[in-house]
Amino acid sequence: MPACPVETTLMLIGNKWKVLILRDLMEGTRRFGQLKKSVGNVNQKVLTAQLRSMEQDELLTRKVYAQVPPRVEYTLTERGRSLKPILDAMQHWGEEYQSNVR
Numbered sequence: 039m040p041a042c043p044v045e046t047t048l049m050l051i052g053n054k055w056k057v058l059i060l061r062d063l064m065e066g067t068r069r070f071g072q073l074k075k076s077v078g079n080v081n082q083k084v085l086t087a088q089l090r091s092m093e094q095d096e097l098l099t100r101k102v103y104a105q106v107p108p109r110v111e112y113t114l115t116e117r118g119r120s121l122k123p124i125l126d127a128m129q130h131w132g133e134e135y136q137s138n139v140r
Contacts, residue, residue, distance in 0.1 A: 067113040
């Protein structure tokens with residue numbers, strides 16, 4: 039674990055895909071296909087790797103249903119939901135930036 043708290047946060051959510059996954063899961067549980075569609079231009083291998091990493095970091099949980107075809111759902115943990123103020127601040131900053139650039 040890095041000594042710097044900012045570096046720790048960046049280590050956990052410091053890439054585009056993880057932030058977009060968090061954004062979508064803030065609204066509630068999502069299936070893999072829903073995440074793939076809403077996150078955007080991410081391939082299945084990258085999305086799977088990001089979700090596994092976030093599960094390992096205890097930001098989300100993965101629930102597999104024993105059915106055909108298999109159904110997998112992802113839900114934020116309390117730790118994952120605790121990132122909401124950070125995402126809200128990023129959204130606010132982005133909105134301000136966009137309104138001043140146009």
